[in-house]
Amino acid sequence: MSSSNSVTVQILDKEYSIICPQEERSNLVSAARYLDGKMREIRSSGKVIGADRIAVMAALNITHDLLHRQERPDVQASGSTREQVRDLLERVDLALSNDQEQPKG
Template identity: 30%
Template sequence: MSNCAVDITLMGRTYSIACPKGQEQALQSVARQLEQQLEQIKARTPNLSREDMVLMAALNIGHELYVEQRKNQDYMQQMDDRIRLLQHTLEQALVERSHRED
C-alpha cells in the first residue's frame, strides 16, 4: 500500500506526515484529539515548555490506551468464561440426552 502526505497542525506548527492511503481521516482525527489535549494542558499549566506539554499529552493518551486495553482484556476474559460455560452446558445436555436414549 502506498503512502500519501497529510498536513496536520499542532500548537501552531504544520507537519507533513506520511500516511497510508485510506487512513488520512483517521490521522486527521487523531491529530485533532492531540491538539485538544495540548490545548487543555496549555490552559491548565501555561508555563510548561512545548516538549513538556507533548510529554504530558503522550502520558494522558497512553493512559487512555492502557485503560481501554484493560477493558478489552476484561471483556475478552468474560466472553471466554461465557463460552466455556456454554460449552459445558451443551456437553452436559448431550450427556443427559444420550443417557435418556439408552
C-alpha cells in the same frame, strides 16, 4: 517522496507534514485533532510549559487512558489498536525531531 502521500496536520499552532497512506488519512487527521485538543488542555492548565513537555504529558495521558481501557473487560482494545497508537507516536516523535532540526527563522 511524493506530496500526494503527505498530509498536513496542525498541532498546537504548528503544521506538520506527515507521510501517510491515502486510506489512513482520516484516521491521522482525527488523531492529530485529538492530540491537539489534549495538548491545548494541558497548556491552558498553566502547569506545564514548553511544547516538548506538553507533548510528553499528552502522550502519557493518552497512553494511560488507552491502557486503562484495555484493563476493563467490556472495552478491550485489539493488538492492532496498540500498534496504531505506537505508529502514531513514532510519527509525532519524527515530526517533532524534524521540526527541531530545521533552522528557526
